[in-house]
Amino acid sequence: MTMDLGFVRKEFVPSKPAPGRTGGPILWAQKNLFSTPTDTLFTVIGILFLLWAVPPLYNFIIGHAVMPGGTVEDCRVEGAGACWAYIYARFNFFIYGFYPIQEYWRPNIVFVMLAALIIPLLMPTAPFKRINALLFFVVFPVVSFYLLHGGVFGMRYVPTEQWGGLMVTLIISLVGIICSIPLGILLALGRQSKLPIIKTLCVLFIELWRAVPLITVLFMASIMLPLFMPAGTTVDKLLRALVGVTLFSSAYLAETVRGGLQALPRGQFEAGASLGLGYWKRTYFIILPQALKHVIPGIVNNFIALFKDTSLVSIVGIFDLLNTVQSASSDIEWASPTQAVTGYVFAAFVFWIFCFAMSRYSLWMERRLDTGHKR
């Protein structure tokens, strides 16, 4: 019996004619849009989809939208698009919440300080990294707290109930990340430790927080934290959320840092030990500088997740950006069919700008740190 080897080609492939074009938009389209029948079909479907989706979207956001300066009557017209006039009128509320208007300069100073400190910190080539980091991680939080909170140097006291908007979103995410970095590093080191009790405690802590959703953590922080404190102590509502967010994100950060620790070759640990360095010196001078450098993209990704997750604090009654937008959408003064959607689009845009910028930074950093061979 002869085997039917149907898949063996028996004749030569006829040689192809020389290519007619070697460049230009037509060749590009041929290659990238119409290379095979299937490709052509997908291109047609894609074009039809864009024809269907883009014009209404354009009309809503720009074409038929009511620009700042318009009135609520314009927004109530049948077929009107996004009511940007409403966003413009309520802009301060979305940024500062119920913060007193005459005190806006205080959050503004904090915003400027934040930008002035974080931009050089994120640029790998900027000088004075050590001082910069010290200012950002230690001095800046303290100064910002007294600036926003007031009650010192003759500044008016502003209770945290009046804080709100983008300001609170930024505060929660920054405090979350700044406090969770040292905690996360300690947890990651503990998880890698050879001491069984410390290792078990760290694993339990990390896995417990990672297993539960943030919303239950926030519920727990806002309901159970007052129970845990000595009788008579009151814990500020914002502080409760901050504690919950910090514990939650430190568990995730610990796992990211652990990735960096595990990526280091054993030789580095052994080299440090053979130099006669103790555990802490070895960790501080040899292990962490290398491990942390490698996980900068991971830490930024953690920060993106944390920044998005801060929106959950609106469930426990804190006026972050999402909650201000949500509560403003029932504002009778600007009641119109597109009011709610406009608010959501605005909030989505603000979140998107921050997250997209950070994810691009993380990608750029990854490429910068990647010294391997890529295809």
Add this chain to the structure above:
Amino acid sequence: MAVQDNIGGAPPRTSLLNDPVFRGIIYQVLVAAAVIGFAAWIVLNTAQNLAMQNKTTGFDFLFRTAGFDISFTLFPWSRTSLYWQAFVAGLLNTLLVAVIGIFFATIIGFTLGIARLSSNWLISRVATVYIETIRNIPLLLQLFFWYFAVLKAMPAVRDSFLLPLGIYINQRGIMVPKPLPDHEFIWVAVAFVLCLVAAIAIGVWATRQRTLTGHYPSSIVLAARVANAVVMFALGYLAFALLGQIIPGLATPMVAAIAALVLVAISFTPYRPYAGAFVASAITFVVAAFLLGGMFNAVPTIAVQLVALLIGLAVGWMMLERIGTAPVDASKFPTALPILVVVGIPLVLYWLIGAELAFEPPVLQRFNFQGGVQLPPELVALVFGLSIYTAAFIAENVRGGIRAVSHGQTEAAQSLGLKEGDRLRLVIVPQAMRVIVPPLTSQYLNLTKNSSLGAAIGYPELVNVFTGTTLNQTGKAIEVIALTMAVYLTFSLVTSAFMNWYNGRVALVER
């Protein structure tokens, strides 16, 4: 030279404090003491606080009457139900939304992940824009958007939108017809499952025989020819019946049946691929005309039909290219056979035993819909939000998994002469799955955990029913939150157990 020369001798005497083992013990004792002290402090404070508020602890509240309403439960719920039943209701609702969400997120995510790697510039750009937009916007915001801005902005009950198949959409959610299977229908369902198993068994056996002998057994080839003819007849009939919707002259069953028979006859001649291509393009034409008609209301029908016709022709052309002109032979997998077994046999049984699967459509009464199944808007919004959001992350995992397969594997497969489809199916996908599955399971876990956000839009899942209402009514903060956390901890442990098992199974064995 200061060389320590104590090889073989006793170790030099040093302070006990410099002994690493001793120091390790000291550190651990200190940490353990601190943790225990902290825990004791918390327990004492809590006991003191609870005593001051005159509260007791314990799980006996679970067997008391709940006395509140739950808007949507999977089992009959009344105000006299107990708290543990509320817990189960919330848990089931969480699982329901997780299962539906995982189903859709997987489909959308895999499609997008592959689309983003597509060589077609337009498709990969559209997928990229989707992923980069969706994953950079908080899930809660998206849920608010779907719930408050889309579903709550639907028309009132009286002006409900009517979708095909008797589905209505209004402010109160989506109303779908309710299937009412009778007693005989259970046999059809059993037959379906048995046929599915049989079809898989036939496929495995046929493939194994082919691996052994180089061609499919003659019985399979014969059965495949019959199956091809039957499937061709069914599809041809469907195609002409659908064409009848647009071209009125073809509307009679007689015409469609004769035309389908002609197609079957063609399928036995060397012109077989043309019959298949014709059926494919006809069905695509009608479906595309219908969809495009819905999408572009303002465009005249004739233009829509022209575009739909072009799409149909493109699909036909694609089919011709793919099938080629090769006849049915012993080297091609008989796809039609399993399809016929799985669909055909239960269908025949359905007619034979007179089983009936009736549908009870929702009917608009004075104030609300009667009959049918009402899917509450909270559920719909949550499923929408979760699947669209998680799909963006799954797409990135899929893309990463496919990219992780080294390019050499593609080249090796090409040099073996494998076609595009076989290359993906036999070489790339099995290796990519090893990379995809672990992050995929953690995305599934994330989706399940994120379903707790349903509490914010009023979907009665675990956090809403239990950590919300039950906690407010009973005040048992510690017990309620501990139970809720235990549930999510269980989900997480089960997932990581699966992941460890899978990793152990598929890990590359090196050296």
